[in-house]
Amino acid sequence: MDTASACLIITTIIEGKNIMIEAIFTYKFLQNAFLSGAIIGIIAPLLGAFIVVRRLSLIADALSHVTLSGIAAGLLLGQKASLFAGVNPLYFGMAFSVGGSLLIERLRNVYRHYQELAIPIMMSGGIGIGVIFISLSDKGLNTDLFGYLFGSISAVSRTDLYAVITISAIVLITVYFLYKELFILSFDEEFAKASGIPAKAVHLAFIILTALVIAVSMRIVGVLLVSALMTLPVAASIRLAKGFKQTIWLSVLFGEISVITGLISAFYLDLAPGGTIVVTSILILLGVIIWKKEKN
Amino acid sequence: MKEKPPVIDIRDVNFRYDRENVLEHINLSIPKGAFVGLVGPNGSGKSTLLKIILGLLKIKEGSVELFGIPQEKFKEWDRIGFVSQKANSFNTGFPATVAEVVMGGLVKKVGLFRRPGQKEKDAVKRAVKAVGMESFLTRNIGDLSGGQQQRVFIARAIVSNPSVLILDEPTVGVDSQNVDSFYRMLTYLNQELGMTLLLVTHDIGTITDKVTHVACLNKYLHFHGSMEQFVELDEQELSDLYGHGIRLLDHHHDH
Numbered sequence A: 001m002d003t004a005s006a007c008l009i010i011t012t013i014i015e016g017k018n019i020m021i022e023a024i025f026t027y028k029f030l031q032n033a034f035l036s037g038a039i040i041g042i043i044a045p046l047l048g049a050f051i052v053v054r055r056l057s058l059i060a061d062a063l064s065h066v067t068l069s070g071i072a073a074g075l076l077l078g079q080k081a082s083l084f085a086g087v088n089p090l091y092f093g094m095a096f097s098v099g100g101s102l103l104i105e106r107l108r109n110v111y112r113h114y115q116e117l118a119i120p121i122m123m124s125g126g127i128g129i130g131v132i133f134i135s136l137s138d139k140g141l142n143t144d145l146f147g148y149l150f151g152s153i154s155a156v157s158r159t160d161l162y163a164v165i166t167i168s169a170i171v172l173i174t175v176y177f178l179y180k181e182l183f184i185l186s187f188d189e190e191f192a193k194a195s196g197i198p199a200k201a202v203h204l205a206f207i208i209l210t211a212l213v214i215a216v217s218m219r220i221v222g223v224l225l226v227s228a229l230m231t232l233p234v235a236a237s238i239r240l241a242k243g244f245k246q247t248i249w250l251s252v253l254f255g256e257i258s259v260i261t262g263l264i265s266a267f268y269l270d271l272a273p274g275g276t277i278v279v280t281s282i283l284i285l286l287g288v289i290i291w292k293k294e295k296n
Numbered sequence B: 001m002k003e004k005p006p007v008i009d010i011r012d013v014n015f016r017y018d019r020e021n022v023l024e025h026i027n028l029s030i031p032k033g034a035f036v037g038l039v040g041p042n043g044s045g046k047s048t049l050l051k052i053i054l055g056l057l058k059i060k061e062g063s064v065e066l067f068g069i070p071q072e073k074f075k076e077w078d079r080i081g082f083v084s085q086k087a088n089s090f091n092t093g094f095p096a097t098v099a100e101v102v103m104g105g106l107v108k109k110v111g112l113f114r115r116p117g118q119k120e121k122d123a124v125k126r127a128v129k130a131v132g133m134e135s136f137l138t139r140n141i142g143d144l145s146g147g148q149q150q151r152v153f154i155a156r157a158i159v160s161n162p163s164v165l166i167l168d169e170p171t172v173g174v175d176s177q178n179v180d181s182f183y184r185m186l187t188y189l190n191q192e193l194g195m196t197l198l199l200v201t202h203d204i205g206t207i208t209d210k211v212t213h214v215a216c217l218n219k220y221l222h223f224h225g226s227m228e229q230f231v232e233l234d235e236q237e238l239s240d241l242y243g244h245g246i247r248l249l250d251h252h253h254d255h
């Protein structure tokens, strides 16, 4: 590569950066997307660390599908009932997700010997109900829906951002004050119960928080990929970390890198951010696996 | 002089999971400072009995008292340390250091919403040292051998300084050389630190010269008494208890 073309590339990149920064200052929606993304990049992998070690990754997936049916219900009601016209469908998503998480717990008790059955039941239920709502609604829904499925930069509103901030604050405070209970519950449930820790209550708090984080993350990464943001960074960090605290910090770092890189490339290449974020985290994961192999 | 209540007092307990009783007419009282070996073949209800003592299984018939307090009202669970049978079959891929695992034993004591401080960190170091694992504090639990992991779980059980330690078949998966030093450690906890021990095993031969009391369980409690009484039983009584011929004072391990 000669110097001239190298220079050209560099100036393009710098100009690109300027465009981006300018754009962030100019367009509210970009602020919303990047702030929400940066926050979600922290809390999704944070809860994800607990989810992965408890082998509940698939529950995250099931809940995201239930969230979709909530969103679809919200969009439909917004169209059909004037009462709900101004209500953010995200709230419906959150309500459905929390309801779904409680239902999963119920089902896991009903099928004590086939606990994983709860997941396909909820997943197909979520999609099935969602699809019915979608077919009942008017055509204009499709573009909105694409954003909810695969994430969106332009569709993130102020109220979405506020929801993200509120839920994240609750998550951070809860994890800070219940860290040791969450840890022992994840590591050794029987021991947690034997030592008299309110295991059921802590588990319930955890599963509700997970449901809420899934619902708010979905705006950025999309229904279909939200569980990836909770699990892929953890999958990478587990290969490197000494101890659980380090696992959390590394997961958050990888998650944040994935979200920021993903959002920037989505902005430039005009792609759905869900895709770019997940591809980035897969690249990180691959990098870690290969690096670890080389080292041994 | 008023006598201290037994540390654990079980009265007329029956228990079933499904239709058939797994435990029947269990009466067992464990005095302070004892080292009790609870023996019985596989499936005899040993783990079930421990879970009842720990309140993990609720009984409908009979009663359990801990330190003289009815179990329903008992709150000081950090006075009882527990090493479960499953401790050595946990998720070995779990990314937790030895220090993090042992800190788990203080969760209840520190209390809800509080975060452990320097005092707790020091207690963790002491407990890990007591089981001879101090050089492994920052290692991941999954990278240790079975015997080392078992020591870590003992450290977790004793870190809150309990007066009773309950162990469910702790030497399964530990090689014989380490089993000996493992029992030396238990004797130390019992004799030097005055900890009451309740040890479950299906292999009576290895514990006869270590414990002070024996309880033989097979749905019913067939025998419960001091070691002196136990060794006076003759061959016939023993095989009645245990279902087949057992060898006392047998230190050979077949593996």
Ligand SMILES: Nc1ncnc2c1ncn2[C@@H]1O[C@H](COP(=O)(O)OP(=O)(O)O)[C@@H](O)[C@H]1O
Pocket: B017, B018, B022, B040, B041, B042, B043, B044, B045, B046, B047, B048, B049
């Ligand atoms: N969760 C359970 N549900 C139903 N039956 C059980 C359960 N746990 C144990 N059992 C049965 O209870 C009996 C005693 O089991 P257990 O207490 O584990 O015996 P041990 O620890 O002496 O090997 C066995 O017959 C076992 O099959």
Ligand SMILES: [Mg+2]
Pocket: B046, B047, B048, B085, B168, B169
């Ligand atoms: Mg058992």
